[in-house]
Amino acid sequence: MEKVLLKKDLNSWAGKLGSYDIYAPFKSGDVWGYELMENQAEITLDYPNTAIPPKKILFPQREVLFEFEATQEGGMEIREVLPDDTPKIIFGVRSCDARGLAKLGKISQGGIEDVYFTRRRNQTVIAGLACHNPPSPYCFCTSVGGSPHSLEGMDILMTDLGDAYYLESVTEEGVKLMGSAEGIVTDPDDKQKADKEKIHSDSEKKILLDISDMEKINEALSEIFDTGLWDRESLSCLRCGICTFSCPVCHCFDVNDEIIRTHPLKGKRVRTWDNCQFPDFTMHSSGHNPRSDKASRLRQRVMHKFRYFNENCEEFLCTGCGRCIEKCPVGIDIVEVLEKAKTYEK
Amino acid sequence: MVTLEELKDNCRQILKEGKVKYIIGYKRKNGQYMTVPAFLDRIEEVDHLVWDPSCIYNLVRYLRDEKMRKEKEKEPDTRPVGVIVKGCDSRAVNILIQENYITRDDVYIIGVSCEKSGIVDEKKLTKKFAGKDIRKLDFAGNGKIQVTCGTKNSVVPAEEILADRCIECTIPTPIVFDVLFGEKTDREVPDPFKTIKELESFDTTRKWEFWKEEMDKCIRCYACRSVCPMCYCDECVADSISLAVKPDTTAEEKAHKIRWVEKSPVISENFNYHLIRAMHLAGRCVDCGECDRVCPVDIPLRYLNRKMEKESLDHFGYTAGMEPEKPTLVSCFREDDPEEFIL
Numbered sequence: 306m307e308k309v310l311l312k313k314d315l316n317s318w319a320g321k322l323g324s325y326d327i328y329a330p331f332k333s334g335d336v337w338g339y340e341l342m343e344n345q346a347e348i349t350l351d352y353p354n355t356a357i358p359p360k361k362i363l364f365p366q367r368e369v370l371f372e373f374e375a376t377q378e379g380g381m382e383i384r385e386v387l388p389d390d391t392p393k394i395i396f397g398v399r400s401c402d403a404r405g406l407a408k409l410g411k412i413s414q415g416g417i418e419d420v421y422f423t424r425r426r427n428q429t430v431i432a433g434l435a436c437h438n439p440p441s442p443y444c445f446c447t448s449v450g451g452s453p454h455s456l457e458g459m460d461i462l463m464t465d466l467g468d469a470y471y472l473e474s475v476t477e478e479g480v481k482l483m484g485s486a487e488g489i490v491t492d493p494d495d496k497q498k499a500d501k502e503k504i505h506s507d508s509e510k511k512i513l514l515d516i517s518d519m520e521k522i523n524e525a526l527s528e529i530f531d532t533g534l535w536d537r538e539s540l541s542c543l544r545c546g547i548c549t550f551s552c553p554v555c556h557c558f559d560v561n562d563e564i565i566r567t568h569p570l571k572g573k574r575v576r577t578w579d580n581c582q583f584p585d586f587t588m589h590s591s592g593h594n595p596r597s598d599k600a601s602r603l604r605q606r607v608m609h610k611f612r613y614f615n616e617n618c619e620e621f622l623c624t625g626c627g628r629c630i631e632k633c634p635v636g637i638d639i640v641e642v643l644e645k646a647k648t649y650e651k
Numbered sequence: 652m653v654t655l656e657e658l659k660d661n662c663r664q665i666l667k668e669g670k671v672k673y674i675i676g677y678k679r680k681n682g683q684y685m686t687v688p689a690f691l692d693r694i695e696e697v698d699h700l701v702w703d704p705s706c707i708y709n710l711v712r713y714l715r716d717e718k719m720r721k722e723k724e725k726e727p728d729t730r731p732v733g734v735i736v737k738g739c740d741s742r743a744v745n746i747l748i749q750e751n752y753i754t755r756d757d758v759y760i761i762g763v764s765c766e767k768s769g770i771v772d773e774k775k776l777t778k779k780f781a782g783k784d785i786r787k788l789d790f791a792g793n794g795k796i797q798v799t800c801g802t803k804n805s806v807v808p809a810e811e812i813l814a815d816r817c818i819e820c821t822i823p824t825p826i827v828f829d830v831l832f833g834e835k836t837d838r839e840v841p842d843p844f845k846t847i848k849e850l851e852s853f854d855t856t857r858k859w860e861f862w863k864e865e866m867d868k869c870i871r872c873y874a875c876r877s878v879c880p881m882c883y884c885d886e887c888v889a890d891s892i893s894l895a896v897k898p899d900t901t902a903e904e905k906a907h908k909i910r911w912v913e914k915s916p917v918i919s920e921n922f923n924y925h926l927i928r929a930m931h932l933a934g935r936c937v938d939c940g941e942c943d944r945v946c947p948v949d950i951p952l953r954y955l956n957r958k959m960e961k962e963s964l965d966h967f968g969y970t971a972g973m974e975p976e977k978p979t980l981v982s983c984f985r986e987d988d989p990e991e992f993i994l
């Protein structure tokens with residue numbers, strides 16, 4: 306289904322979606338993030354990109370898995386906690402981030418199903434936004450199989466035509482959601498169709514970063530596991546969590562018990578985002594850590610994204626959003642590292 | 652003013668003589684006007700060395716990596732490491748020496764004076780020159796910075812684009828150094844604690860509301876801690892696993908490790924983390940501003956640390972990193988210390 310929605314009508318459409326929790330880009334200070342909107346009039350899709358990707362809505366940084374409490378009889382009562390099932394809409398998701406959600410979706414289905422992610426994804430509609438201009442000079446979606454108007458992971462793709470949005474449904478969910486806009490939207494005319502096509506093809510040309518020979522990256526990486534490249538490239542790394550926390554596909558987590566009371570025992574088991582750049586990541590209880598220095602942690606980040614995942618799933622675990630480059634406080638640049646990896650002479 | 656060529660010559664010289672293992676300095680970020688930390692171990696690499704208002708980093712933080720690396724090596728190269736420091740950074744070196752974390756012989760300190768200028772705040776700069784193609788920043792002397800956009804140069808008063816901490820800095824010349832470039836400059840700063848003035852005037856409820864909102868944003872990426880030259884503990888109370896676990900740590904000892912801060916990024920735990928960090932930096936923070944700069948969600952961390960600095964100064968007349976041979980603020984007792992807080 307394809308429709309056109311005047312920009313001024315975005316809020317009245319959102320007003321009809323009262324049964325959904327609506328998330329949209331929101332600016333606090335200088336930083337954009339996806340927030341639960343209490344007031345539809347505040348929804349704006351005119352934004353660069355958020356600091357933290359929308360994965361935080363479907364895969365929150367903290368998730369309570371279950372609660373436990375010791376009983377008088379000496380047993381343990383366990384209560385499962387599942388995400389609430391209010392349907393959600395996320396407006397303004399960019400193509401890279403929607404692809405990120407699609408990848409997370411695949412991961413959540415691999416082996417044991419991640420019921421928390423799946424439940425949330427199943428009740429969420431993604432109304433994404435095509436990019437006119439890359440929101441960051443570090444965008445490289447086109448090098449990793451994406452595009453500024455990719456449909457992957459979207460339910461609806463919206464394209465900004467100036468005074469209106471061009472809406473394309475991608476899934477059944479999208480069709481249903483667009484149905485709710487009946488009376489507000491119109492059918493696109495030929496000019497609008499052509500405009501949309503032109504915006505899409507122009508947007509691809511505006512991406513500044515381009516990594517060539519990505520099909521050879523797997524082989525290149527397999528040859529440099531044990532080289533000095535990683536030491537050299539990680540010298541300035543701070544081992545902070547910015548690059549992976551801001552990544553739309555990084556999904557490592559840790560599980561801990563949060564104790565509310567020790568006698569009788571009561572607490573919650575929670576999962577929180579973990580991070581391969583932290584020194585305690587993969588630390589064994591003996592104190593040994595197979596990734597004991599920054600070099601092996603940077604290597605892990607790059608290898609997981611461009612080699613291991615690629616070997617297992619035949620795609621990259623990277624959507625080219627550029628956040629890890631833009632946000633790294635010391636200028637470590639994954640594209641630069643890949644370029645060096647390709648030409649590294651042992 | 653610092654002459655870059657002289658600075659480079661000195662670096663080439665000490666590398667040539669083998670006086671230092673390598674030099675930690677600044678180089679241009681691939682084709683951009685900002686810099687990244689550089690680790691120069693070959694004389695040719697010195698060509699890339701940069702000193703201009705884009706040298707935002709406090710490189711002293713990397714002495715921790717050096718120490719960790721040395722501890723792992725069987726036969727470590729014990730020559731000093733050269734490090735380029737600004738006024739604030741030099742005080743951080745002093746504290747590391749004062750706290751016996753490193754010795755004076757571990758470092759060859761190359762001081763650069765910020766004189767009447769300092770380091771830019773990239774956000775202020777890009778706002779002021781929005782839409783312009785910024786190519787280069789230069790010190791223009793006398794409290795001015797030259798910004799080159801395209802082929803056009805504009806000279807602006809430094810305070811329009813300086814980082815807040817530089818505007819409030821009273822010690823722009825390194826305190827400790829082996830060699831110094833630029834002039835020793837005194838700087839009159841009418842109100843060095845201006846940043847926190849407004850917040851200090853809030854009543855408790857308003858302060859609480861302010862910090863609650865800020866703490867709610869924290870994602871606990873620990874960039875603030877990781878970038879801090881003073882946060883060098885092997886075992887940080889904020890980590891969920893103690894990094895000080897060694898192969899010979901017994902199960903008993905592990906079981907008795909207390910988890911002070913939960914990993915969950917919720918307001919209570921975020922407060923916990925930040926208050927612990929602020930207290931641990933009291934009398935140690937040199938206001939290099941790095942924590943504030945790196946925070947991806949813009950939490951104004953300087954407010955916390957600046958307040959602790961003010962307390963140290965007001966109550967104990969203590970400024971961190973000035974006298975490495977004297978005991979640190981929190982490790983000494985003086986008979987004339989104020990005691991009004993003791994009941």
Ligand code: SF4
Nearest residue numbers: 542543545548582633
């Ligand atoms: S690469 Fe950058 S963002 Fe990632 S851990 Fe290192 S310093 Fe932090």
Ligand code: SF4
Nearest residue numbers: 869870872873875946
């Ligand atoms: S850098 Fe900012 S977000 Fe990260 S832990 Fe520190 S305060 Fe929190």
